[in-house]
Amino acid sequence: MxxxxxxxxxxxxxxxxxxxxxxxxxGAALDGVFLELPHVRSYLLDERGQLRKHVCIFADGKxxxxxxxxxxxxxxxxxxxxMQALSGG
Amino acid sequence: MSGRMLVATRKGLxxxxxxxxxxxxxxxxxxxxxxxxxxPDARDGTLYAALKHGHFGCKMHRSDDDGKSFKELPAxxxxxxAADAPTLFQIWTLEAGGGPDELWIGALPAGLFRSTDRxxxxxxxxxxxxVPERAKWFGGGYDMAGIHSVSADPHDARRVSxxxxxxxxxxxxxxxxxxxxxxxxxxxxxxxxxxxxxxEVQDPHRVARCAAAPEVMWMQHHSGMFxxxxxxxxxxxxxxxxxxxxxxxxxxxxDPLTAWFVPAIxxxxxxxxxGALAVTRTRDGGKTWESLRDGLPxxxxxxxxxxxxxxxxxxxxxxxxxxxxxxxxVSEDAGEGxxxxxxxxxxxxxxxxx
Numbered sequence: 001m002x003x004x005x006x007x008x009x010x011x012x013x014x015x016x017x018x019x020x021x022x023x024x025x026x027g028a029a030l031d032g033v034f035l036e037l038p039h040v041r042s043y044l045l046d047e048r049g050q051l052r053k054h055v056c057i058f059a060d061g062k063x064x065x066x067x068x069x070x071x072x073x074x075x076x077x078x079x080x081x082x083m084q085a086l087s088g089g
Numbered sequence: 090m091s092g093r094m095l096v097a098t099r100k101g102l103x104x105x106x107x108x109x110x111x112x113x114x115x116x117x118x119x120x121x122x123x124x125x126x127x128x129p130d131a132r133d134g135t136l137y138a139a140l141k142h143g144h145f146g147c148k149m150h151r152s153d154d155d156g157k158s159f160k161e162l163p164a165x166x167x168x169x170x171a172a173d174a175p176t177l178f179q180i181w182t183l184e185a186g187g188g189p190d191e192l193w194i195g196a197l198p199a200g201l202f203r204s205t206d207r208x209x210x211x212x213x214x215x216x217x218x219x220v221p222e223r224a225k226w227f228g229g230g231y232d233m234a235g236i237h238s239v240s241a242d243p244h245d246a247r248r249v250s251x252x253x254x255x256x257x258x259x260x261x262x263x264x265x266x267x268x269x270x271x272x273x274x275x276x277x278x279x280x281x282x283x284x285x286x287x288x289e290v291q292d293p294h295r296v297a298r299c300a301a302a303p304e305v306m307w308m309q310h311h312s313g314m315f316x317x318x319x320x321x322x323x324x325x326x327x328x329x330x331x332x333x334x335x336x337x338x339x340x341x342x343x344d345p346l347t348a349w350f351v352p353a354i355x356x357x358x359x360x361x362x363x364g365a366l367a368v369t370r371t372r373d374g375g376k377t378w379e380s381l382r383d384g385l386p387x388x389x390x391x392x393x394x395x396x397x398x399x400x401x402x403x404x405x406x407x408x409x410x411x412x413x414x415x416x417x418x419v420s421e422d423a424g425e426g427x428x429x430x431x432x433x434x435x436x437x438x439x440x441x442x443x
Contacts, residue, residue, distance in 0.1 A: 047167060085144065
């Protein structure tokens with residue numbers, strides 16, 4: 001199970017992080033989170049299901065390009081950081 | 090006179106109460122988060138707040154206990170099969186409708202959303218989004234056109250008027266099923282001369298209507314001030330002696346001859362002339378004007394009042410005004426004199442009495 005850490009900006013919507021989730025990609029891991037916490041989805045993804053412009057995710061120490069984030073392959077022991085992009089504020 | 094006020098700011102929703110003639114901050118909700126619109130619903134006392142998280146999107150919240158607690162509601166969304174399928178950038182205005190539990194949201198991009206269940210769900214007014222004239226709309230201050238003024242006719246809930254920057258004034262007589270562009274007499278100085286009168290390219294910065302005489306509307310336009318006596322079909326240019334650029338306008342709730350504007354110098358210089366903030370008032374339908382300054386800063390002021398930053402309460406005597414530089418003033422005598430409530434707020438997007 002990958003481990004997901006969330007920015008403190010999201011403490012009110014993800015109060016009990018870090019979380020763990022299965023899946024082979026970042027998108028699949030996030031889907032697992034959304035299954036448990038449906039309200040988190042709209043904070044990370046826009047209405048079209050794309051990663052929000054000002055959210056950035058690091059996987060195993062690497063900042064992922066936005067367009068490739070959701071399809072990025074992860075391992076069961078991957079560590080993800082869901083962060084606010086400083087471009088957003 | 091109203092004893093409570095919502096102030097929507099760049100860094101939270103501030104509630105103020107009137108005590109012994111003065112206003113004090115009673116509560117701040119959503120600290121640090123931009124609150125782009127707020128509505129105290131006079132029908133049932135509900136408070137609504139529209140948030141714009143810099144990173145995490147636009148959200149809607151509702152309070153049934155006067156702001157002690159808020160519940161997150163679904164935010165409006167453009168359907169995936171809507172033309173261009175945009176994503177929501179900002180909730181720009183939030184208004185009570187005429188029907189029970191009916192609410193309207195005007196958004197950027199220029200989608201109009203309707204709820205009939207106190208915000209539990211939202212439907213895009215497709216008929217407006219699909220008008221062919223939308224191809225001519227364009228952004229005014231933002232990259233995209235947006236809806237900032239929505240008002241239901243108090244005598245007929247099915248009749249709703251909206252204003253778009255930049256897309257003109259539109260109305261519906263059937264709760265949003267069909268739409269007509271209005272605005273004869275409006276002139277857009279930012280267009281080539283032969284297109285200056287085209288209704289669907291007008292930039293009404295804000296439209297306010299008289300509650301007791303809803304066919305009377307006042308407009309602060311990008312290119313001047315206007316008044317309509319027939320619910321937006323025809324407009325007459327107003328000619329105050331001073332500046333006629335600005336964003337905010339408030340209409341007296343009972344007197345169709347009285348309105349307030351807050352001028353800035355011009356499009357290219359959006360600050361008060363000579364650093365002196367003034368409210369421009371007419372009490373005779375625009376024939377004569379007064380520049381009201383008592384209690385307002387008369388030097389070194391850079392305050393600009395945004396579209397929703399000026400409000401008048403039901404008495405028509407009490408006004409509030411919040412600025413881009415975080416100052417908030419109140420008048421209890423229809424604008425003759427003003428008292429500073431706070432000079433250190435975040436930039437103010439909207440003020441509303443309740």
